Amino acid sequence: MSSLPQTDGLPDTIRAIVWDDDRLQLLDQRQLPGQSVWLTLDDAPAVARAIHDMVVRGAPAIGIAAAYGVVLAARAAYRDAGPDWRAAIEPDLTTLAAARPTAINLNWALARMRAAFTASDGDPEPQLLQLAAAIQHEDIAANRHMGALGADLIDHDRRNGGAVLTHCNTGSLATGGFGTALGVVRTLYGRNSIERVYATETRPWLQGARLTAWELQQDRIPATLIADSAAAALLAQGGVHWVIVGADRVAANGDVANKIGTYALALAARRHDVGFMVVAPTSTIDTATASGADIPIEDRGAAELLSYGGHTPGVADMPAWNPVFDVTPAELVDALVTEKGVLTAPDSAAIDGLMRA
Numbered sequence: 477m478s479s480l481p482q483t484d485g486l487p488d489t490i491r492a493i494v495w496d497d498d499r500l501q502l503l504d505q506r507q508l509p510g511q512s513v514w515l516t517l518d519d520a521p522a523v524a525r526a527i528h529d530m531v532v533r534g535a536p537a538i539g540i541a542a543a544y545g546v547v548l549a550a551r552a553a554y555r556d557a558g559p560d561w562r563a564a565i566e567p568d569l570t571t572l573a574a575a576r577p578t579a580i581n582l583n584w585a586l587a588r589m590r591a592a593f594t595a596s597d598g599d600p601e602p603q604l605l606q607l608a609a610a611i612q613h614e615d616i617a618a619n620r621h622m623g624a625l626g627a628d629l630i631d632h633d634r635r636n637g638g639a640v641l642t643h644c645n646t647g648s649l650a651t652g653g654f655g656t657a658l659g660v661v662r663t664l665y666g667r668n669s670i671e672r673v674y675a676t677e678t679r680p681w682l683q684g685a686r687l688t689a690w691e692l693q694q695d696r697i698p699a700t701l702i703a704d705s706a707a708a709a710l711l712a713q714g715g716v717h718w719v720i721v722g723a724d725r726v727a728a729n730g731d732v733a734n735k736i737g738t739y740a741l742a743l744a745a746r747r748h749d750v751g752f753m754v755v756a757p758t759s760t761i762d763t764a765t766a767s768g769a770d771i772p773i774e775d776r777g778a779a780e781l782l783s784y785g786g787h788t789p790g791v792a793d794m795p796a797w798n799p800v801f802d803v804t805p806a807e808l809v810d811a812l813v814t815e816k817g818v819l820t821a822p823d824s825a826a827i828d829g830l831m832r833a
């Protein structure tokens with residue numbers, strides 16, 4: 477298993493996506509923090525299943541896993557069809573694209589891999605593997621840069637110091653490594669600029685209670701877990717100065733799709749003069765989607781909501797509405813932090829300028 481050199485004094489990052497022994501190895505996030513189980517995947521349909529079933533989750537991590545999935549798809553297509561591999565790979569690309577609908581990083585990574593399909597008749601695998609690894613390394617570099625930009629902004633804001641609140645898991649597990657919103661938290665903590673992080677538990681998959689809590693404990697960052705429904709009361713009490721979240725897709729007008737509950741956090745933050753920061757690489761910005769209303773929101777079905785830890789605490793056959801993302805209007809976002817820079821009023825013009833820079 478490879479690890480990255482430490483470059484900035486911050487702790488080296490957990491990596492949950494590793495290419496090793498010519499295959500894709502994924503840390504099974506469904507089993508954390510209880511057990512660290514690595515799954516070995518050697519074809520693209522298995523990668524698509526792992527994305528759909530939440531073995532790997534978080535927008536940038538989904539894109540990176542899909543990029544390695546294309547490497548496995550190209551291997552199979554070249555083995556079966558030789559120089560005609562470009563046609564033979566299409567069904568696998570379709571399967572990967574359909575794995576989850578909301579995080580645009582999936583389509584972004586597939587498009588980037590496809591753009592590297594060369595006209596040569598030779599084996600495409602080595603070149604595609606190089607690109608998938610580059611996508612992962614670029615994501616880690618983007619996260620570290622966004623961590624510094626987001627921390628700078630908070631350090632210079634009147635609402636600095638004290639505690640921050642984060643939602644879902646946006647850390648090393650959700651990315652190539654280091655994290656988006658959690659990367660800002662890590663950087664702030666490294667600078668002694670925050671005292672405490674409040675992590676929402678994030679029903680129904682408990683990404684906060686299981687994954688963010690696990691990452692924060694490893695870095696020894698003081699953290700307190702809250703029920704999702706406690707967030708507004710916490711903000712009303714003061715003490716939390718910034719809510720920091722990631723994104724699954726940012727539309728051309730700056731609307732942000734992220735884990736269900738993000739919109740309620742943004743409303744509560746605005747009401748209580750708490751800063752609301754979205755941290756996302758430009759691979760999460762989808763200029764082809766005009767507004768949040770056009771973003772497909774994944775509904776994972778009733779079963780995941782009606783059960784809790786394998787048990788059914790309530791009525792098993794009750795209808796349940798289970799959208800796993802929501803849309804926060806751009807006007808509620810105080811800062812959109814990307815690796816290309818920070819937008820403090822993320823509207824269509826600002827996003828267009830950023831993407832052209």
Ligand SMILES: CSC[C@@H](O)[C@@H](O)C(=O)COP(=O)(O)O
Nearest residue numbers: 533534535646650656722723735
């Ligand atoms: C850097 S991760 C940003 C988002 O992907 C994250 O906040 C999120 O909503 C993850 O949802 P998940 O359903 O766990 O894939």
